[in-house]
Amino acid sequence: MAEKAILFDTTKCMACRACQVACKQWNELSAETTKCEGTYENPPDLSHKTWVKINFTETERNGSPAWLFSRQACMHCTDAACVKVCPPKALSHHELGMVTYDKDLCTGCGYCVDACPFHTPRTNRNLITGIAKMEKCVMCTTPGLDRVGNGLEPACVKTCPPLALQFGDRDTLVNEGKSRVSALAAKGYSNAYLYGENELGGLHVLYVLDDSPQVYGLPVNPKISGVTVATQSVIQPAGMLLGGLTIVGLGLNFMVAREAKLAKEPGRAKKEK
CATH class of the missing domain: 1.20.5 (Single alpha-helices involved in coiled-coils or other helix-helix interfaces)
Structure with missing residues (x-):
């Protein structure tokens, strides 16, 4: 069975954050209490009830201010540090490649939080029972809310107005990503890059970047720590x-x-x- 992936094209994203709303709605996640920080970017970070977030990066291009938009969520690594360190095996690889999660098995140890090179997993501790649980994007494969297993796109992909998100066979999306990067390079974007093709054995969330990874806040060569x-x-x-x-x-x-x-x-x- 062919592995699946999401292709995120930063040049198409307009930061409408419909993906954030769709993720919350489909996965029955409550809203965050936020405040104005001088930007439309909110909430300020991922949390146990925010699994996907659009990051705003202010930069300068051709002497003028510009905004870069990038997606922050689980990258669904092939060589996944979280899967390696999870003692109760609550984290595992789905047959389609993404990293899934059995919340009932989670002990709240937090090893996955410390191990992830993308700093994605978040934990939430019940103040009454003291029990902690980890939360993260599972690419809409949660039992009872499984879109992918029922032949549907993940909620974030389904709702994206500018089609910055695309879901499909990973090999097909890698080829599509390479094609888009080549087109960007032809337009003068010399640092254009397809992020995720080879990083950590291959990510199941691929990024079409019109500049280098570090400009978008992504680790250049993510590795699993010693x-x-x-x-x-x-x-x-x-x-x-x-x-x-x-x-x-x-x-x-x-x-x-x-x-x-x-x-x-x-x-x-x-x-x-």
Whole structure:
């Protein structure tokens, strides 16, 4: 089955933020309390109830001020740090390539938050129970709200007025993205780039950029940190081993203590003789 992806064309985005509204509506996410910060950009960041956000970057082009618009949400990496470090395996890869999430398995440990090179996952802690849960975009694959599994586009793609978002087979979108980048280069955008084709094994959200990634606030060469690798290959296995040894030790301690107690019972020694 062909992997799916979203192609985001920054040159078509007009920052209407219809994608933000559609995401909230479809995924039944509540609104944020915001305030005017001198820009139409809001809310200020992703949160447990805001899974996609359009970022505004003020820059200068040809001596005049200009705005650049970019999409902030889960990138659905092939080599996903969040999947690697999640102890209860609440995060996993869907058969279509995107990173899905089983909220019931999440323990709120926050490893995914620290590991993600794009700083996407967000956690929310219940002040009464103390239980924390992570939240992020799952590309509309949540059970009961699964658009993709029912042959539909993700809500953000469906609602995008300028067609800056496109959903389809990843290979097809990579070719489309390359074509658009070539067209931009022909128009003089020498730094035009297709972001996500190769980064972290290939992202399932691809960006057509008319300038370099750092201009749009994207890491130039995103990598999984050494701490993440150590967590997966050393710390977690060692923790499981120590946990197992602790259980065995407690069991042996119980058996020894029980035998000692029985040995002190009146009449036991005579009976054994």
